[in-house]
Amino acid sequence: MKFTKMHGAGNDYVYVNGFEERVDDPATLARQVSHRQFGIGADGLILILPSKFADVRMRMFNLDGSEGEMCGNGIRCVAKYAYDHGLVEKLDISVETGSGLRSLLMRTGPSGLVDRVQVNMGAPGLRRGDIPMSGPELEQAVSISLAVDSQQYEVTCVSMGNPHAVIFVDEVESFPVDRIGPLIENHAWFPERINVEFVQVLSPSEVIQRTWERGSGETLACGTGASAVTVAGVLTGRTTRKILNHLRGGDLELEWLENGPVMMLGPAVEVFSGNYDPK
Numbered sequence: 368m369k370f371t372k373m374h375g376a377g378n379d380y381v382y383v384n385g386f387e388e389r390v391d392d393p394a395t396l397a398r399q400v401s402h403r404q405f406g407i408g409a410d411g412l413i414l415i416l417p418s419k420f421a422d423v424r425m426r427m428f429n430l431d432g433s434e435g436e437m438c439g440n441g442i443r444c445v446a447k448y449a450y451d452h453g454l455v456e457k458l459d460i461s462v463e464t465g466s467g468l469r470s471l472l473m474r475t476g477p478s479g480l481v482d483r484v485q486v487n488m489g490a491p492g493l494r495r496g497d498i499p500m501s502g503p504e505l506e507q508a509v510s511i512s513l514a515v516d517s518q519q520y521e522v523t524c525v526s527m528g529n530p531h532a533v534i535f536v537d538e539v540e541s542f543p544v545d546r547i548g549p550l551i552e553n554h555a556w557f558p559e560r561i562n563v564e565f566v567q568v569l570s571p572s573e574v575i576q577r578t579w580e581r582g583s584g585e586t587l588a589c590g591t592g593a594s595a596v597t598v599a600g601v602l603t604g605r606t607t608r609k610i611l612n613h614l615r616g617g618d619l620e621l622e623w624l625e626n627g628p629v630m631m632l633g634p635a636v637e638v639f640s641g642n643y644d645p646k
């Protein structure tokens with residue numbers, strides 16, 4: 368099986384071109400290829416597939432084999448792969464995801480290959496029913512108190528097609544993401560588990576984010592998470608609609624437009640290609 372390793376701001380996935388390769392059991396394959404010692408090494412697996420409704424379709428699988436509905440860093444790499452490898456011939460494309468269609472605009476660098484991609488991430492879902500989480504379905508969860516490890520955390524929950532809990536902290540570098548992340552991911556409030564973002568506000572237009580991903584653990588970046596952070600920053604009065612987000616593996620530029628959607632701009636990088644024999 369031919370694969371390509373790509374990353375967006377250090378959030379790395381193994382990409383398989385489903386126009387040419389057949390994958391029968393993507394959940395098992397995701398666990399195998401993602402392993403940093405026994406596999407290729409990645410945060411998960413992304414399949415690039417033909418679509419009836421869009422230019423291409425993507426499916427993303429976490430390190431533990433679970434499927435996520437959407438992936439912000441992954442979708443930029445899917446677009447880059449599609450253009451650089453000739454699956455599409457234009458720079459503005461649509462991609463079908465597990466949470467509907469997204470439109471993307473690619474920019475090429477001096478080599479003629481794509482190096483940056485802007486994604487219309489769609490409008491956030493703010494009702495508890497959208498996340499999903501416990502409590503009155505139609506109500507928002509903005510700055511609500513969540514008890515974890517005998518401490519209270521103030522969380523704001525946002526769906527970007529997949530579920531996110533955003534927590535603002537004073538100092539993110541030393542925050543115990545490894546310990547608190549999984550406790551929130553698996554908290555009884557969230558029946559489908561949840562991705563968690565820990566965020567330090569530097570100024571109303573600049574933040575630092577660390578990410579604990581559902582099914583993958585701490586990653587160097589998360590595009591849907593950075594979009595959720597943009598929305599949570601506005602809802603809680605901490606940041607403006609347009610921000611620069613510094614993630615562990617790079618920066619993303621985001622804006623929550625007045626008419627609803629979040630726009631995200633960031634890098635997409637191909638690292639290497641190879642062959643892998645599924646075990």
Ligand SMILES: N[C@H](CCC[C@H](N)C(=O)O)C(=O)O
Binds near residue numbers: 437590
């Ligand atoms: N890293 C991805 C999100 C993966 C989310 C996944 N962990 C889930 O189960 O929803 C991003 O850039 O948006």
